[in-house]
Each structure stands twice: as structure tokens, then as C-alpha cells.
Amino acid sequence: MSEPIICLKNISVSFNNEKILNNLNLSIKNGEFVTILGPSGCGKTTTLRIIGGFLKPDSGDIFFEGKKVNDVPAHKREVNTIFQKYALFPHLNVYNNVAFGMKIQKKPEDEIKKTVNDMLSMVNLKSFVNRDISSLSGGQQQRIAIARALVNHPKVILLDEPLGALDLKLRKDMQSELKKLQQKTGITFILVTHDQEEALSMSDTVVVMDKGVIQQIGSPQDIYNEPKNAFVADFIGESNIIDGVMLDDYKVKFERQEFECLDKGFAKNEPVDVVIRPEDIEVVAPGDGHISGIVTSVTFKGVHNETIIDVNGFKWMIQTTKYLNENDKIGMILEPDDIHIMKKSDYSGEFGDYSAFSDEIYEEQTRKPERVKGR
Secondary structure, X not given: OOOOOEEEEEXXXXXXXXXXXXXXXXXXXXXXXXXXEOOOOOOHHHHHHHHHOOOOOOEEXXXXXOXXXXXXXXXXXXXXXXXXXXXXXXXXXXXXXXXXHHHHOOOOHHHHHHXXXXXXXXXXXXXXXXXXXXXXXXXXXXXXXXXXXXXXXXXXXXXXXXXXXXXXXXXXXXXHHHXXXXXXXXXXXXXXXXXXXXXXXXXXXXXXXXXXXXXXXXXXXHHHHOOOOHHHHHHOOOOEEEXXXXXXXOEEEEOOEEEEOOOOOOOOOEEEEEXXXXXXXXXXXXHHOOEEEEEEXXXXXXXXXXXXXXXXXXXXXXXXXXXXXXOOEEEEEOOHHHOEEEEOOOOOOOOOOOOOOOHHHHHHHHOOOXXXXXX
16 A cells, blocks of 8 residues: 555644644545545644644644655645635736746746646636736636646645635536546645535545544545534534434334334444434324424425424424425434434534524523523
């Protein structure tokens, strides 16, 4: 097996006595499109900065193609970074922005011209060579930033939320363009984002982080279909996460019912988290389902209706093309492959109830009223 192009070993970083990365280990293969995904403050950008050489870890080692590079400065690493703010030079035209790095290296003018034209052709902007940067759209500026990053033929390109400033449709176009560009060049791309759809649609490998710790590494399909804990299940798409007990291999009990499932290897009667995706639930008449509940809200989402169901005080989400009315009583059918079993973790009980979509609102709804002073 070939040596990974980047290897982070036991990396820890603290700011103001707060642990940002906690003994992080990560290997990245050459030619991969890897996305580091997680909420704000999870440590993903810090990880990117360490790979790029902009930040030194408090402890641990960084290896590039098997060589330790802890003390190698950013400008000497074969890595280029594209930020959300593209950092293009407004006083230079497109050609000179892309050529800037090669001119600093004092490359021959004919080599610079050929390389710049090649890079602009690759990002479909060859006819923009003499344009002012200020005349370009956000998507065009991003492609110029990509061309500038490619001219020096780096082995790794780091992308720090580069699509965050774009509108939705342009963002989707650029997701596709970036993936095609990565496949065409064969360069290792490492993207940082908090956007789950972006991670799933673009990546060969997704690294899910929270609280400075990697929660799971896998293909987009594995991350979505086989989440390791309640945090991953909740962060990647929508999930109903219910307390259950694993009665035996392939048999689990939750909501006072026994269900067949596809999971094994748990202890007999082990408490578990049961994950059921909203799109996998079939809605039927109350008496025909495994579980019954009352509709508490219906939101039209275009392709489907997002419906919240109260089941014994726990709020489930269902995504269905059927239109249901508030206060309707319904049944729900679950097949074995609709049910995914996870071991209990520190995140158990924190996610999966759709009383509210955010922790902040949920806490506000469930907080006891404060006593008013002076009464």
C-alpha cells in the first residue's frame, strides 16, 4: 500500500486553554477529494491551517509524503490554499493575477504565458485574460483563484469554505466544476465545509469532526447509511434517533415493539440508539402500522412534505409525498433495512427528537420560567 500524501499523527492544539484539536490522527491518500465536515468551532479550519503550514500544533507531527514537515513554512510546502475570500489582487488583471506566483519565482515569460493560458482554459476563462478582477462575478473570481492555485503545480490544494459567498445555483455549479477539475488534474483536494450536501456530493472521503475530535471517516455513502454515533446521524441529513434495546442479533426493541433489523454483534439486551431516516418511513392507516402517532405539523418542501409526528411524546420526522393534516392519527411501517443500530455514545439523547430543529430553540421551549425578582 502506498504512503499517504499527508499524515497527521497525534495532533493537539489549544487556544486560551481551550482544546481545539484533541489527539487527532488523519491520513489522506494521493489523488483523493477529501472533505473535512463539521459545525463551527469543531476544529476543521485549524486542521487545514496545520496542513498548510499556517499554524504549528502544540504536540504531534505532520508528514508530507513520509517526511516530517512540522518546521517547514507554508511557502515551502507543495500546497496551495483557496480561501472563501479569494484574495485576488484588484489592481491586476486576470492574466497577472494568475501569473503572480510564477513571476515571483522568476519563471521565463514564455513559460508563464503558456501555463497561464493552460490554467485559464482548464477553468473555462481563457477569453477573460485581460479582464479587470472587479468586472468578474463571484463564480468567475473563484475560478481565477483556482487557476492561480494550479499554476505552480501543487501536490495538494486546500479549500477553506470557498463556495460560502456564492448563491445557491452558482454554488451547485461550482461544486460540479471543482469535482471535475480535481478528477482532471489528479491533485489531492482537501475541502473544509459545514455544508453536508456539499460534502456528500463532491467527496471521495468525508471526515466528520466535532469538538476537536474525528467522529467518523468514510465514503459519503458509508457516512450517510452507517453513521457511527448520534452526532454523525444528526449532522448528516435528518434522523429520528430513538432509545432501543438490542434483544439479539438482528432483533431490536423500541417504542414497545420488537423489530427485525440488519445489525448484529451487540450484547444481549444492550441499550442502543436506533436511527431511522425520515424518507424511509411508510405512512399507513393507524391500525395498519407498527407504530402510531399524531401529526403535529406539516411543512411543504416541494418534492415532499416534512411532517412531524408525536409518538408517545417523542417527535418524529417523516418526509412523504402524502399530504397529512394536523391532528391526523397515522401508522408507520418500518422494514428491516430502514433501521440502523448504533452503540450508545456521549451524544446519545442529544439528537433525533424534532420538538425543535436547533438546540437553542429546544432549550428555550423546555426551560422552566424564571422567577421575577421583587414579586
